[in-house]
Amino acid sequence: RRAGISVLYETEMSGLTQDDSGVVVGVVARDNDETYRIRSKAVILACGGFEANAEMRGKHIGPGWELAKVRGSRHNTGDGHRAAMTIGAQPIGQWDGCHGxxxxxxxxxxxxxxxxxxxxxxxxxxxxxxxxxxxxxxxxxxxxxxxxxxxxxxxxxxxxxxxxxxxxxxxxxxxxxxxxxxxxxxxxxxxxxxxxxxxxxxxxxxxxxxxxxxxxxxxxxxxxxxxxxxxxxxxxxxxxxxxxxxxxxxxxxxxxxxITYTYGGLKIDTNSRVLDSGDLPIGGLYAAGEIVGGIFYHNSLRAAGLMHGAVFGKIAGEHAARS
Ligand SMILES: Cc1cc2nc3c(=O)[nH]c(=O)nc-3n(C[C@H](O)[C@H](O)[C@H](O)COP(=O)(O)OP(=O)(O)OC[C@H]3O[C@@H](n4cnc5c(N)ncnc54)[C@H](O)[C@@H]3O)c2cc1C
The missing domain is CATH 3.90.700.10 (Succinate dehydrogenase/fumarate reductase flavoprotein, catalytic domain)
Incomplete structure (x- = not known):
């Protein structure tokens, strides 16, 4: 906020918007009153894994996982995964794995x-x-x-x-x-x-x-x-x-x-750009944190969750600002 950035609480990202060439140019947002579009030069998805979505847990991680207690945010329901994959983002990593x-x-x-x-x-x-x-x-x-x-x-x-x-x-x-x-x-x-x-x-x-x-x-x-x-x-x-x-x-x-967080997510490159199924960056779209797949398989190192989010979040922010 000190840098003049607006923070919208109680507001959900429910989709991504693209221009005619497929570049991401904003999000669809929903608050208690209305659904509206926010235009931007880039979007960085940092909205967590799908650990709080019982249906996705059962489908991807397996039977029994619907019952898991969720240790973190109840809002991490895989919205970012869905929004990005709807426009062609490539899933990667161990979708049947998670930290628990x-x-x-x-x-x-x-x-x-x-x-x-x-x-x-x-x-x-x-x-x-x-x-x-x-x-x-x-x-x-x-x-x-x-x-x-x-x-x-x-x-x-x-x-x-x-x-x-x-x-x-x-x-x-x-x-x-x-x-x-x-x-x-x-x-x-x-x-x-x-x-x-x-x-x-x-x-x-x-x-x-x-x-x-x-x-x-x-x-x-x-x-x-x-x-x-x-x-x-x-x-x-x-x-x-x-x-x-x-x-x-x-x-x-x-x-x-x-369940703490899920392992399956979106494929990114070293600039945190989200890749499509041909390994090409989707213009204007970045991801960092739990939503990124391919970081952990079968187990995870302590403190590595926050660390990779911080590292790729910084890279994403810098690259988005420069581009
Ligand atoms: C109990 C617990 C203990 C942990 N301990 C450690 C530890 O010791 N060391 C470590 O490294 N990691 C730890 N972790 C993991 C670490 O907290 C996560 O890896 C890290 O917070 C992930 O950051 P993130 O930004 O991807 O997601 P989060 O920090 O979960 O933030 C995602 C945010 O996105 C919001 N959101 C979700 N969907 C939407 C939407 N559609 N629209 C708008 N906003 C949305 C959520 O409300 C949330 O605020 C722990 C996690 C938990 C739950």
Missing amino acids: TPIDIDAPATGDIQVTDQMPRRSYTLGISVNLKGKRFVDEGEGFAEQTFVSMGQAILRQENGIAIQIFDSKARPHLEGRYGGSRKFEADTITQLAEQIGVDAATLAATMDAYNEQAHEGEYHPRELDGRSTNDLKPPKSNWAIRIDKPPFTAFTVTGG
Whole structure:
């Protein structure tokens, strides 16, 4: 605003406008009162991924993803993807991939800045995770949570109702992230009592726990070391921190998968110009941030989301101003 730029709040971009030669010359905007056109010399799309669009999640990322909690803006519904692809922009990247995390079952359906940061549940390396059938479904100790929470969030959403239950014993409790303190929790002195509280079949959960404990090790948790203490031929394995879960009280937390952002998006060049299906820039159209595809596949580095948005946003702005 200091630079004299108008910011229109409560206003949605619903389409792009082009001149006769196909150059983008503005957007169609919609506010509470009317739909109108805004003319411009260039358009930079920076309106996020499609994480808040349940239908697109189900279609592109897969079954179960309709149920995901959205960690960020409820407005990131893929409008930019649709508007650009309608005029010939090329999609690229892993459209069935996204950043996600295990998240408290009571997290709000979409991001709430007051509580969002309290919602991830990433101490699963120090216990076991079971589905509603009482069965393990993933290697909880494959690596540090910082390396595995994206794939863990994805694995949870593949379970019945997209739900999992993280179970710990009293040895693990002092090591849980502080944000577990705000969770609804179940606590019991036996696994059978715990199963009754969380509503899974007690015999199955007891069998799951027995099979795990048979191969797990005695000892204490050292969460900041990959301790190499793994199960032997358990399926799925637990590759680190396979410590017996045998010291009551046992505690359980119900979690689901939360989506942070999507990986599939528009193809751009090194000047952040959106490319068409022939890899030629669409005149006047740029993109930066989550809407860009081809940056992440299968996993994403921490802090890389904000970084690539800042880098390509700056490039887009400078190139658009010069052109
Ligand atoms: C809870 C959470 C934690 C995160 N933590 C990290 C982290 O630690 N490090 C990191 O690097 N990244 C992190 N990220 C990811 C990072 O925030 C995003 O990668 C980054 O904000 C993407 O920037 P963007 O401009 O593309 O989209 P956004 O910042 O999401 O902004 C998109 C904007 O476009 C608006 N919009 C959407 N559709 C329209 C439309 N049709 N018309 C007009 N406006 C529209 C939305 O309202 C929104 O304001 C986190 C994300 C979340 C949700």
